[in-house]
Amino acid sequence: MSDTPLPPCSILLLSGGRGQRMGGRDKGLLEWQGRPLIAWLHERVRPYTDDLIISCNRNAERYAAWADQLVQDDSPDYPGPLAGIRAGLAVARHEQVLVLPCDAPLVDDALIDSLLQAACGRPVMLRQGKFWEPLFCVLPRALLPALDAGWRAGERSPQRILRQLDPVAVDCPEGDPRLANINTPQLLGDYQPKN
Numbered sequence: 001m002s003d004t005p006l007p008p009c010s011i012l013l014l015s016g017g018r019g020q021r022m023g024g025r026d027k028g029l030l031e032w033q034g035r036p037l038i039a040w041l042h043e044r045v046r047p048y049t050d051d052l053i054i055s056c057n058r059n060a061e062r063y064a065a066w067a068d069q070l071v072q073d074d075s076p077d078y079p080g081p082l083a084g085i086r087a088g089l090a091v092a093r094h095e096q097v098l099v100l101p102c103d104a105p106l107v108d109d110a111l112i113d114s115l116l117q118a119a120c121g122r123p124v125m126l127r128q129g130k131f132w133e134p135l136f137c138v139l140p141r142a143l144l145p146a147l148d149a150g151w152r153a154g155e156r157s158p159q160r161i162l163r164q165l166d167p168v169a170v171d172c173p174e175g176d177p178r179l180a181n182i183n184t185p186q187l188l189g190d191y192q193p194k195n
Contacts, residue, residue, distance in 0.1 A: 006116040007096050010051040012088035013041050014081050014135060015063065015102035026059050028102035040105035042066040048112065051093040054102075055084030081135055082158045086151060089144040101135045103181045111136075111178050114170045123162045127169040128176060134158040136179065137167075 015028030015038055028038035038054070046052065054067040063070055071087035073079060081101075089097055096119045100107060111126075118124040119138045126133040135158065143165060150161040172179070 006048070006113065007119050008094045009049055009096040009098050009116060009119070009138070010053060010088070010092035010094040010141075011045045011049045011098045011100070012053045012055060012085065012092070013038065013045070013067075013100055013102050014084045015054055015056045026056075028054075028056065029059060029062060032105060037105055038063065038066050038102050041100060041102055041107070044105075044107055044109070045098070045100070045112065048098070048116070049094075053088045053091060053097075055088055080156050080158075082147070082151065082156055082161065085139070085158060086144065086147050089139060089141050089147065092141050095141050097139050097141060099135060099137045099139060101181065104136070104179060106178045106180050107136075108178055111172065114172075118168050118170050120168060123165050123167040124170060125162060125167045126179070127171050128179070129174040131174075132159055132163065132167070132169075133179060134162050137162065 015026070029036045032040070042052070051069065052067050053069045053071060054063045055071050056063045057072045060070050069091055071084070071091055073083035073087060075083065085099060088099070096116070098112065098115060115124055115126065115136065115138050121140055121142070123143065124138040126136040146165060147161060155161050
């Protein structure tokens with residue numbers, strides 16, 4: 001963690017997906033390097049917050065061990081990460097909410113610090129080259145009405161809706177290994193962190 005004081009924040013870990021690339025299995029609970037993916041993220045972010053929220057649409061009893069609060073989508077058909085983000089913002093106890101996906105166990109303190117240090121009244125998103133990474137972001141809770149309005153208008157893409165809200169970019173190198181998504185059976189079995 002940074003020596004510079006960081007703003008208090010809630011942290012939302014997104015683990016509510018259908019797990020299509022994993023054959024329908026609950027991605028956050030799949031084991032990687034001897035522990036569930038969600039356990040890696042929990043260990044990394046726990047020191048940053050007293051409000052750790054996990055968005056999960058099944059296995060709530062298992063996820064409860066790693067969260068202060070659990071949320072689920074407001075519709076039963078796995079409508080995507082924007083639904084989980086909206087649910088997390090609605091219950092967050094702090095004004096700023098750090099959002100991370102459950103399948104990125106190599107996120108480090110430097111990356112988290114960079115996102116939180118940029119926290120402001122606008123969305124903060126990671127950007128690799130020209131590509132925005134909307135699931136690595138810090139969102140002011142005050143953006144919830146804008147996200148809800150976009151949702152009601154049929155928007156389901158976190159990237160599209162956040163790009164319309166004048167985001168602040170936190171740049172990282174293209175191919176940054178810290179953003180590696182362990183989201184297919186092959187990666188789960190083969191991916192080894194670089195030392």
